[in-house]
Amino acid sequence: MTKEKYILDNLRKTLCYKCGTSLERAEIVPISSEASIAWVAHAVCPKCKAESMVTITPTGNGIVPVQSDLKGTEFKKFVGIKSVSYDEVLDLHLALKKERIWNLLQKKEKNLAKPRKA
Numbered sequence: 001m002t003k004e005k006y007i008l009d010n011l012r013k014t015l016c017y018k019c020g021t022s023l024e025r026a027e028i029v030p031i032s033s034e035a036s037i038a039w040v041a042h043a044v045c046p047k048c049k050a051e052s053m054v055t056i057t058p059t060g061n062g063i064v065p066v067q068s069d070l071k072g073t074e075f076k077k078f079v080g081i082k083s084v085s086y087d088e089v090l091d092l093h094l095a096l097k098k099e100r101i102w103n104l105l106q107k108k109e110k111n112l113a114k115p116r117k118a
């Protein structure tokens with residue numbers, strides 16, 4: 001499974017905190033850097049326009065409501081500030097000592113035809 005497909009799969013399972021709509025078609029502004037372990041994005045619900053921060057890591061997903069006037073792109077300023085908990089990071093570091101996690105995920109996917117877009 002590619003990183004992109006993994007993220008998309010998880011977005012589909014992530015529901016708007018307000019109306020419960022899948023965020024698969026949400027307006028997404030990725031915030032995390034390519035190299036970071038957790039994928040973090042600002043999402044706008046396609047249905048009710050509620051804003052939230054979505055965190056997708058190899059160990060699970062999280063969604064946090066956002067109530068501010070910041071635009072999605074402005075959240076990029078906050079990259080690296082408490083995007084994942086300390087324990088999560090430690091757990092991931094242990095996992096990553098064994099093997100890079102995205103490589104691990106990609107091994108499960110056999111058809112990698114889809115070009116990457118980010």
Ligand SMILES: [Zn+2]
Nearest residue numbers: 016019045048
């Ligand atoms: Zn919604």
